[in-house]
Amino acid sequence: MDQVRxxxxxxxxxxxxxxxxxxxxxxxPLFALTTATQFPFxxxxxxxxxxxxxxxxxxxxxxxxxxSSGPGCAxxxxxxxxxxxxxxxxxxxxxxxxxxxxxxxxLYRNNRDGTFTEVTEKAGVAAGGYGQGVAVGxxxxxxxxxxxxTQYGKCILYHNNGDGTFTDVTEKAGVAAPGWSSSAVWFxxxxxxxxxxxxxxFVDFSKELNKPCGIHEDGLRHYCIPTVYRPMPSWLFRNNGDGTFTDVxxxxxxxxxxxxxxxxxxxxINNDGLMDLFVSNDTVRNFLFLNRGKGKFxxxxxxxxxxxxxxxxxxxxxxxxxADYDQDGFMDLFVANLDRQxxxxxxxxxxxxxxxxxxETGIAAATxxxxxxxxxxxxxxxxxxxxxxxxxxxxxxxIDRIHSxxxxxxxxxxxxxxxxxxxxxxxxxxxxxxxxxxxxGLAIGDFNNDGAIDVLIGVNDGAPLLxxxxxSAQNHWLGIKLVGTTSNRDAIGARITYQAQDxxxxxxxxxGGSYLSSHDPRMVLGIGKRPRLDWVEIKWPLPGGKAxxxxxxxxxxxxxxxxxQGKWT
Amino acid sequence: MAAQVPAKTRKLAGxxxxxxxxxxxxxxxxxxxxxxxxxxxxGDPDVMFVTxxxxxxxxxxTALDLARLxxxxxxxxxxxxEALEEQGKWEPAELEYEEILKKHPDARGIHFLLGxxxxxxxxxxxxxxxxxxxxxxxxxxxxxxxxDAEYIxxxxxxxxxxxxxxxxxxxxxxxxxxxxxxxxxxxxxxxxGDKKYEEAIAPLKRAExxxxxxxxxxxxxxxALVRTGHKAEAEKEFAILRSLSSTNHSGAPAGxxxx
Numbered sequence: 034m035d036q037v038r039x040x041x042x043x044x045x046x047x048x049x050x051x052x053x054x055x056x057x058x059x060x061x062p063l064f065a066l067t068t069a070t071q072f073p074f075x076x077x078x079x080x081x082x083x084x085x086x087x088x089x090x091x092x093x094x095x096x097x098x099x100x101s102s103g104p105g106c107a108x109x110x111x112x113x114x115x116x117x118x119x120x121x122x123x124x125x126x127x128x129x130x131x132x133x134x135x136x137x138x139x140l141y142r143n144n145r146d147g148t149f150t151e152v153t154e155k156a157g158v159a160a161g162g163y164g165q166g167v168a169v170g171x172x173x174x175x176x177x178x179x180x181x182x183t184q185y186g187k188c189i190l191y192h193n194n195g196d197g198t199f200t201d202v203t204e205k206a207g208v209a210a211p212g213w214s215s216s217a218v219w220f221x222x223x224x225x226x227x228x229x230x231x232x233x234x235f236v237d238f239s240k241e242l243n244k245p246c247g248i249h250e251d252g253l254r255h256y257c258i259p260t261v262y263r264p265m266p267s268w269l270f271r272n273n274g275d276g277t278f279t280d281v282x283x284x285x286x287x288x289x290x291x292x293x294x295x296x297x298x299x300x301x302i303n304n305d306g307l308m309d310l311f312v313s314n315d316t317v318r319n320f321l322f323l324n325r326g327k328g329k330f331x332x333x334x335x336x337x338x339x340x341x342x343x344x345x346x347x348x349x350x351x352x353x354x355x356a357d358y359d360q361d362g363f364m365d366l367f368v369a370n371l372d373r374q375x376x377x378x379x380x381x382x383x384x385x386x387x388x389x390x391x392x393e394t395g396i397a398a399a400t401x402x403x404x405x406x407x408x409x410x411x412x413x414x415x416x417x418x419x420x421x422x423x424x425x426x427x428x429x430x431x432i433d434r435i436h437s438x439x440x441x442x443x444x445x446x447x448x449x450x451x452x453x454x455x456x457x458x459x460x461x462x463x464x465x466x467x468x469x470x471x472x473x474g475l476a477i478g479d480f481n482n483d484g485a486i487d488v489l490i491g492v493n494d495g496a497p498l499l500x501x502x503x504x505s506a507q508n509h510w511l512g513i514k515l516v517g518t519t520s521n522r523d524a525i526g527a528r529i530t531y532q533a534q535d536x537x538x539x540x541x542x543x544x545g546g547s548y549l550s551s552h553d554p555r556m557v558l559g560i561g562k563r564p565r566l567d568w569v570e571i572k573w574p575l576p577g578g579k580a581x582x583x584x585x586x587x588x589x590x591x592x593x594x595x596x597x598q599g600k601w602t
Numbered sequence: 603m604a605a606q607v608p609a610k611t612r613k614l615a616g617x618x619x620x621x622x623x624x625x626x627x628x629x630x631x632x633x634x635x636x637x638x639x640x641x642x643x644x645g646d647p648d649v650m651f652v653t654x655x656x657x658x659x660x661x662x663x664t665a666l667d668l669a670r671l672x673x674x675x676x677x678x679x680x681x682x683x684e685a686l687e688e689q690g691k692w693e694p695a696e697l698e699y700e701e702i703l704k705k706h707p708d709a710r711g712i713h714f715l716l717g718x719x720x721x722x723x724x725x726x727x728x729x730x731x732x733x734x735x736x737x738x739x740x741x742x743x744x745x746x747x748x749x750d751a752e753y754i755x756x757x758x759x760x761x762x763x764x765x766x767x768x769x770x771x772x773x774x775x776x777x778x779x780x781x782x783x784x785x786x787x788x789x790x791x792x793x794x795g796d797k798k799y800e801e802a803i804a805p806l807k808r809a810e811x812x813x814x815x816x817x818x819x820x821x822x823x824x825x826a827l828v829r830t831g832h833k834a835e836a837e838k839e840f841a842i843l844r845s846l847s848s849t850n851h852s853g854a855p856a857g858x859x860x861x
């Protein structure tokens with residue numbers, strides 16, 4: 034009688050062990066850097082930048098799960114002075130936590146000299162609930178960035194008054210999104226020129242629903258794996274254009290999918306001019322909400338090949354992003370996962386399907402034991418190619434006790450883009466890439482306006498890390514602030530193509546990406562050592578939708594391009 | 603007559619019988635008592651506990667016999683190597699396998715075990731996969747019918763993104779053992795990696811027939827079906843995949859609001 038054979042040789046334990054052992058091979062530096070000054074990112078200490086604020090998670094013996102997930106952070110220019118300010122999210126009062134003294138979020142104004150001054154109280158953006166993340170967007174097209182703060186409890190929409198203060202307009206706007214919200218993104222899903230709002234919702238959780246799970250072999254209570262909590266639908270709010278929003282979660286198809294959402298990025302995977310959503314879920318398959326137009330989304334994650342790991346299992350998806358990393362004209366996707374799951378970089382096949390290039394790029398091997406949250410594609414050295422920055426940290430603060438190869442705090446990772454591939458250069462990129470931290474949110478932005486994109490990392494139960502980019506000094510660049518007039522003012526969904534001699538590149542201004550965080554709205558186009566930019570073409574998002582090509586452009590400075598004007602200022 | 607003796611007494615007699623027979627090293631008698639106890643009290647936790655210890659004791663005694671009676675035999679070296687591997691003593695274990703090969707250079711299965719050891723040890727070094735590959739190739743020289751070696755060579759090739767070799771190795775493993783479900787799966791996945799979606803369907807369907815509850819197979823097969831335009835069939839596979847990975851949490855209905 035025939036017997037099915039699977040166990041004799043191919044027991045999963047053996048194969049996973051052999052894969053693990055191979056992945057633990059130490060990496061050799063690909064090239065040697067001799068002095069510290071050549072390292073691409075340098076930590077700016079609090080005494081230098083003036084940022085004294087710290088995140089407090091309120092870790093408790095009961096191990097309430099929200100303690101492990103924050104915080105987010107943002108670069109934004111709230112006072113429109115052309116310099117990036119910083120917003121930091123804290124935890125706070127909720128049903129399981131009552132800090133005394135109360136905790137607050139923090140807004141830091143950029144002093145234009147490398148230092149920041151806290152202006153939270155004056156601005157009126159302290160929040161006070163159990164904060165998670167922040168999404169910045171100009172939802173009323175008044176030229177002033179507004180703040181949406183996600184929380185466990187209910188979220189807050191702060192409208193920017195234009196005088197250095199904000200007003201809490203949550204109730205009027207109708208975007209409280211009660212429950213446990215994580216990442217959020219502003220994007221124009223219906224192409225009416227107004228930014229709509231997608232809010233990731235994590236599990237059904239409250240103090241009463243907290244499970245006494247997570248007892249491991251060390252006898253201690255650990256944070257639960259979210260399988261024990263019920264999945265929930267995320268939120269989609271349509272902007273009515275009058276300061277109010279309509280909850281369209283159900284009619285759009287978004288709420289038909291129950292997830293445990295951590296991360297979201299708004300992108301256009303099929304170049305149809307309609308913004309799609311890639312949503313990472315924890316212990317539930319990832320969602321790819323394809324925008325089919327007329328206000329409807331179709332969830333195609335499985336068919337597209339981005340829902341599961343290669344072996345068909347839902348992973349713990351956390352940070353996400355989207356970029357055309359291989360410059361083939363189609364947006365690719367990235368998702369970071371939990372340790373022993375590897376992160377995935379999904380190359381777009383141009384037919385609404387994707388292949389995971391984690392193996393080819395070395396990303397899967399480099400991240401096998403890591404847990405990834407904040408992350409972003411950007412050109413850190415302005416050589417013209419997109420690079421990738423990953424911020425990591427295990428959610429279980431006791432993981433070191435039960436796993437010999439996984440740690441709670443983990444160093445960031447840096448991958449250098451070649452235009453077609455990515456290469457791990459963490460080991461030769463300086464001390465920050467050896468420093469274990471409990472990273473969560475990550476925002477990118479050029480806080481000192483030198484054209485080199487800096488990095489801000491939100492640290493769970495710690496001070497944020499501001500990393501100054503020193504890698505771009507030898508290369509030329511052009512920074513562009515896009516201002517939509519017919520299309521949404523933030524120009525989310527715009528595509529910039531540019532040529533500098535032999536270099537031709539294309540970038541899309543995606544909505545969100547990373548984890549719980551929001552980024553410098555300006556786009557920096559690196560051109561390496563080439564002395565000039567030949568042309569830049571902007572394809573504005575719908576309903577504008579026109580393409581404008583500009584020549585005679587300056588380099589090594591920031592400019593503004595307003596939709597329909599055919600010139601820069 | 604046995605039915606007239608209370609069950610409690612019979613159970614106690616059986617347990618004591620095992621202990622006595624082991625005390626005087628009467629192994630056949632111990633096995634008889636185990637058989638009788640298992641027949642009459644198979645689900646009894648106390649009986650199972652005693653049985654575990656009895657089998658363990660018998661195993662240890664037989665191992666000692668092997669060490670005493672045939673210490674230089676291939677079986678003794680092999681058993682020793684397995685025990686050392688279990689303890690994570692990789693180098694002594696490797697030496698045991700090499701000892702066998704010195705005496706029996708054409709012994710079947712030893713190169714395979716050496717290769718597996720090289721891949722298993724966490725401190726194998728960067729050249730471990732290459733060294734392991736050589737061992738599997740040597741194994742195939744001795745035993746061209748070793749499907750296991752072909753399979754692991756397929757896994758190594760797959761990991762190196764060498765899809766052509768992976769396809770060859772996995773298909774050969776499947777040919778050598780037509781019930782080797784994971785070889786069919788590896789074959790199909792390698793074909794997917796090489797974008798040969800249509801060709802991947804047959805081995806994946808064979809793998810599915812052999813192990814219908816393996817989610818890896820449904821995911822791979824669904825992918826192959828999607829990429830070849832068989833969306834309805836693919837959706838069936840995704841539905842099976844979802845049911846296999848369900849966490850039994852129904853979740854809140856759409857539009858539901860928290861209290």
